Amino acid sequence: MYIYKVIIFLLLNAFGHSSQICSVSSSERPLINTLVQMLLQRVEDDSVDSDPAAFIALRLARQHNLRAEQSFRERLKATAIRKVTQGEDLPIGSTALYILAFRSSCLNPASISDGQNHIDLVKLLEDKLNKKIQSLESKGHPLTDTYQISLGVLALCIEKQQVSDSIVQNITDRAKRRQDPFGEPLSVDRASMSILALNCLHRSNLSIIPKHHIEQAIMRLLLGILAEQQQDGTIGTIYSTALAVQALFENKQEEFHVFQCSHNLQRLISEIPKGTFNTVQKVFPLIPTLEGRSLLHVGDLTCTSDQDNLPQSK
DSSP states (O other): OHHHHHHHHHHHTTTOOOOOOOOOOOGHHHHHHHHHHHHHGGGGGGSSSHHHHHHHHHHSSSSOOOOHHHHHHHHHHHHHHHHHHHTTOOOHHHHHHHHHHHTTTTOOTTOOOOSSOOOHHHHHHHHHHHHHHHHHHHOOOOOOOHHHHHHHHHHHTTTTOOOOOOOHHHHHHHHHHSOOOSSSSSHHHHHHHHHHHHHHHHTOOOOOOOOOOOHHHHHHHHHHHHHOOTTOBBBHHHHHHHHHHHHTTTTTTSTTTTTOHHHHHHHHHHTTTTTTSSHHHHHHHHHHTTTTTOGGGGOOOOOGOOOOOOOOOO
């Protein structure tokens, strides 16, 4: 019990303090650029809908092809407007990704228009989350897809919108239970996304849930993630490692001896030449992580400072 209290003390005192930058070196940047170039190829593929996750990753990169990103953004707008106006049932997670994508390019997700049609993705997400929690409460079931719900909470929080206290309470209650709140084995992805969403709420005044309750939930989830870290730097699986690193460095754990950020990053870097990250969903959390950013940084991007500085692919 004493060791546990010491760990909690260290983690609590780590909130809001940073001593290191968790990102790759300049010599390793070409490897990030190969991932970026792969995503940019999606811009030219008219056979599939534009993927907001790919766009978010591009915007969180530190080098840009602004012309390609602008083209990507316009296709993304057209896709979102078509889906919403035609009544397609967008899942909570997809709606959240569209919101984060448009915010990352400094567009207001509550007012997306093509000159003829207008959609409000923020209101759409709020309605979806409220219906979800009402349905779950009436049936007496807990939240089932914590990753998607947490992604939705994160998107609303970044948009500075009030989040249902029932949803936040459900996430924090599950996280604080002594048993694994996400089933066996621990889902590192779900825990990481929950941490990012709770971090956003912790830094804001968008929930009446006491901050110390949110802190306790974050601590519980952080300890669960750290327990999944392997000697080779993998956290859970190679695919869950990137998002886990985001969750850890957003809580300033660089000085906590069981989290060695550079070790985790090198593990991720070593897999890029092997083609391990060969889909949008695999690359989506990876690029921000290698750049020393997390999904929380979507709300901090200033598009006027973007530079058109991505080297052309050979």
